[in-house]
Amino acid sequence: MFDAQEKIDELASLMNEFGLAEASISEGDFHLRFARKRKATTVSTVEASSDFEPEAAFVPAQAIEPPKPLGTPVTSPMNGIFYNAPSPGSPAFVKVGDQVTAGQIIGLIEAMKVFNEIPCPVSGTVLSINVEPSAVVQPGDAILHIG
Helix, strand or coil: CCCCHHHHHHHHHHHHCCCCCCEEECCEEEEEEEECCCCCCCCCCCCCCCCCCCCCCCCCCCCCCCCCCEEEEECCCCCCEEEEECCCCCCCCCCCCCCCHHHHHHHEEEEHHHHHHHHCCCCCCEECCCCCCCEEEECCCEEEEEE
């Protein structure tokens, strides 16, 4: 007797074991084809065999989570426009890779024509800067990450 679930499990196991992008199996009138989702940047062509047309196609769903930045986020305390320097043409308060200390000013937020300083809550190294200069920020937006 033919066990479809057993064949599905076997094909999925082989794909994972050998890192296959596609695999198919046929037995009698049963045809099964698995294919992993391709990345958007990957361009490829696949030649189809004229004697094989799968009746069912299954693409395993994989939970895709965006990578979480490491380190402590420094978030915006208010709505406003973020500035990374005290004035146009001045050097930025911080750059990626800079060492910062708790209380050091890492940027400004302009709200209602008032410039509010953003102090760094922890000491460490600037791992990433997530906001472009002159961008509008909301409370809780991660401006940068300290590690």
